[in-house]
Amino acid sequence: MPKGEFMSAELKIAVDSMKCIPCGVCVLICPKDALMINERGVEQIKGCNGCELCVKYCPLVAIEVKKE
Secondary structure, eight states: OOTTSOOSSOEEEEEOTTTOOOOSHHHHHOTTOOEEEETTEEEEOSOOOSOOHHHHHOTTOOEEEEEO
16 A cells, blocks of 8 residues: 555654744645644644645655554
């Protein structure tokens, strides 16, 4: 099964606020539009499909995808 095609567990995108500089790369790269930037930084607003593009392209390695 290709990564992100189907996930049975709920996935949470964890952003390390000590590393994140809200550059917006993760928001732009996410194919599910699951992330947004607000006054608190980057937050997950929709379900994650597990593709981990946000993890791969985050310039400060501030994102992790976790199963809940």
